[in-house]
Amino acid sequence: MADRAFKITPxxxxxxxxxxxxxxxxxxxxxxxxxxxxGPAALGxxxxxxxxxxxxxxxxxxxxxxxxxxxxARALARRQFVGRTALITLLGAPFILPVMVAVMGLLAVFGRxxxxxxxxxxxxxxxxxxxxxxxxxxAHVFFNLPLATRLILQGWLMIPSERFRLAASLGxxxxxxxxxxxxxxxxxxxxxxxxxxxxxxLTSFAVALALxxxxxxTTVELAIYQAFRFDFDLGRAALLAMVQFGMGAVAxxxxxxxxxxxxxxxxxxxxxxxxxxxxxxxxGILLAAMTLxxxxxxLMIIVDGMPNLFSLPASVYLAAGRSLGVAxxxxxxxxxxxxxxxxxxxxxxxGAVLVESxxxxxxxxxxxVIGAGLFIVLFPWVDPVALALPITALVNALMSLxxxxxxxxxxxxxxxxxxxxxxxSLQMTGWVRMRLVLWPRLRRPLGFSAGLAAxxxxxxxxxxxxxxxxxxxxxxxxxxxxxxxxxxxxAAGAAVLLLGLSLALFWIFDRGGRTDADA
Amino acid sequence: xxxxEEVKYGQGxxxxxxxxxxPVGARVAVIxxxxxxxxTLLNLVAGFHVPTQGRIFWxxxxxxxxxxxxxxxxxxxxxxxxxxxxxxxxxxxxxxRPDLRLTAAQKDQVEAVLARVDLxxxxxxxxxxxxxxxxxxxxxxxxxxxxxxxxxxxxxxAALGPALRDEMLDLVSxxxxxxxxxxMMVSHxxxxxxxxxxxxxxxxxxxxxxxxxxxxxxxxxxxxLRAYLG
Numbered sequence: 001m002a003d004r005a006f007k008i009t010p011x012x013x014x015x016x017x018x019x020x021x022x023x024x025x026x027x028x029x030x031x032x033x034x035x036x037x038x039g040p041a042a043l044g045x046x047x048x049x050x051x052x053x054x055x056x057x058x059x060x061x062x063x064x065x066x067x068x069x070x071x072x073a074r075a076l077a078r079r080q081f082v083g084r085t086a087l088i089t090l091l092g093a094p095f096i097l098p099v100m101v102a103v104m105g106l107l108a109v110f111g112r113x114x115x116x117x118x119x120x121x122x123x124x125x126x127x128x129x130x131x132x133x134x135x136x137x138x139a140h141v142f143f144n145l146p147l148a149t150r151l152i153l154q155g156w157l158m159i160p161s162e163r164f165r166l167a168a169s170l171g172x173x174x175x176x177x178x179x180x181x182x183x184x185x186x187x188x189x190x191x192x193x194x195x196x197x198x199x200x201x202l203t204s205f206a207v208a209l210a211l212x213x214x215x216x217x218t219t220v221e222l223a224i225y226q227a228f229r230f231d232f233d234l235g236r237a238a239l240l241a242m243v244q245f246g247m248g249a250v251a252x253x254x255x256x257x258x259x260x261x262x263x264x265x266x267x268x269x270x271x272x273x274x275x276x277x278x279x280x281x282x283x284g285i286l287l288a289a290m291t292l293x294x295x296x297x298x299l300m301i302i303v304d305g306m307p308n309l310f311s312l313p314a315s316v317y318l319a320a321g322r323s324l325g326v327a328x329x330x331x332x333x334x335x336x337x338x339x340x341x342x343x344x345x346x347x348x349x350x351g352a353v354l355v356e357s358x359x360x361x362x363x364x365x366x367x368x369v370i371g372a373g374l375f376i377v378l379f380p381w382v383d384p385v386a387l388a389l390p391i392t393a394l395v396n397a398l399m400s401l402x403x404x405x406x407x408x409x410x411x412x413x414x415x416x417x418x419x420x421x422x423x424x425s426l427q428m429t430g431w432v433r434m435r436l437v438l439w440p441r442l443r444r445p446l447g448f449s450a451g452l453a454a455x456x457x458x459x460x461x462x463x464x465x466x467x468x469x470x471x472x473x474x475x476x477x478x479x480x481x482x483x484x485x486x487x488x489x490x491a492a493g494a495a496v497l498l499l500g501l502s503l504a505l506f507w508i509f510d511r512g513g514r515t516d517a518d519a
Numbered sequence: 520x521x522x523x524e525e526v527k528y529g530q531g532x533x534x535x536x537x538x539x540x541x542p543v544g545a546r547v548a549v550i551x552x553x554x555x556x557x558x559t560l561l562n563l564v565a566g567f568h569v570p571t572q573g574r575i576f577w578x579x580x581x582x583x584x585x586x587x588x589x590x591x592x593x594x595x596x597x598x599x600x601x602x603x604x605x606x607x608x609x610x611x612x613x614x615x616r617p618d619l620r621l622t623a624a625q626k627d628q629v630e631a632v633l634a635r636v637d638l639x640x641x642x643x644x645x646x647x648x649x650x651x652x653x654x655x656x657x658x659x660x661x662x663x664x665x666x667x668x669x670x671x672x673x674x675x676x677a678a679l680g681p682a683l684r685d686e687m688l689d690l691v692s693x694x695x696x697x698x699x700x701x702x703m704m705v706s707h708x709x710x711x712x713x714x715x716x717x718x719x720x721x722x723x724x725x726x727x728x729x730x731x732x733x734x735x736x737x738x739x740x741x742x743x744l745r746a747y748l749g
Binding site: 418419421422424425426427428429432435436437440441 | 565566567586587588589592593594596599600602604605613614617618619665
């Protein structure tokens, strides 16, 4: 690394500007809500119930996800089989899966009219109900079990295979291998994995909106939405927002304190060669169950929705168009912000901490609070309905920023380490360096980041719900409306459309970054 | 003339001192045990490291405030001397304009230097389609175009086989003679030094010693060099 002292360059300036904008967008709206709150606000009994429910469901979801992920990750770590790579890729898929699509799929399997209920009724048992705490937890486990599995699998693969060989040569087998090699690793990895899932579930809105609700199953995010949209009680919304932010901040602080495994690990396609692996059938059953759990809901949606895909109401196609526009706008904002911050971060000594902090700040911030706050700040000047889509795009961009940074910062570091001096020695600085060195070499990670941002925004149901004007609905919102109106066939059709568009956006951007890119 | 005036550089346990001058047109080999500071010496001259003490001059001008790209220096690293995403012609063209907005005349110049290193017609290829020796020649072609008076080679040919390495060294010495440039070349191999360098800078135990005539230093090696040569 060059030890030439860095001056305040335009790069640092732009990066600092992006960080300040980010802070303003996260903290400003909170202030706006407080400022506009009329009279002393207080949290009611229902609000405290929401706080308790939020913590309860997040704790349950994280515990279950992590507990189930351990044996699944172990099975993946010690078995080599055809389709292993595909299964690991599948584990990454829920990340870009629109929440509403997953909810519909889970309803089709676990809902009242789902296949589980049908089977139960067939043997004379009552149908299951999915709404409420267990539904919310089920959906969260559906999304986060794969994530936790990937995180823990990384831990397993970080144990050098030589150690397993050494253990085998010393005659250590069975439980003792677990005690000597695996348990120390799990002790390092599990708290981090638990906290990641916990934090994600803490800000859950769409799942709670679809499967929770009512006094017994309302999250704080959902309560903010209700306070803002139904009661227009800004003071209560602001107080709830602070509670939400406080919970997130505490969780984030715990995470900065414990080591958290990286969210975007590569190199999971290698199995640990084990001499001590016990019976294969048990691992086989586990992996099969996991695959079934992930794939069945999606298959149900596709089967239900495909026939209706081309005969949906015009409003659905219009909403799809709007969603595409929002997703593209959001992707643009996310890429520009992330690139500016990443360019600055690689020039800072303690840049890694900044990236972590931004990540946790964003994860613990509430999209609904940002949306509501921006709305309040801006609506004296602009028509609120006209704001709905741009604000949604902006908030979605912020939400995908941590993931983009996680991808771009290491990539930029690599480029600077390999080609920074060559570029320096040829006087390639500023824009020329960007155009001729960084841009061509960043295309892959940029494409991936843009794909993630686009898919996340496409599938998001959050801020837009605050402004749900019929003329500004996005596709996930339109789909939710169809579900609420019990038009399940059409909702399934919309789900297939949404799923297809999300995956297509991801694929196009990711592909675009790969074509013609030289290693 | 390159002058290192009481230069000191330290980072953690590592330190390097240098206090000598290299005359214009000299060909100097920098040898010594690995980890001794050969690369650091070149990086100080190229501007990638900033001396903790002392000054570095070229023709009496202090280089302290000159960034690497603006120094009168061309450097070839051990690896990554070419951008893999740019074509051969683009990689060479960077020697003329870092933004690659080349005029027709400049493009002709690029073709001409490619011809000089026997790579006529390779301009459209990407580095991945070249052999190791060809990649080295592309980097040398760019060096020719940059026409800087001081050439620094940090073992760019280390990965090549012996015959190819000799071929490259011969090409370097031809180019140096043609352009009248001053050469400083890091090497592990005393034979390389004997092949093209007229003097040797021994870098050992934190000191870069003043250059000594090649024949003399190998005929009568100081203790540190004797230990290194074995």
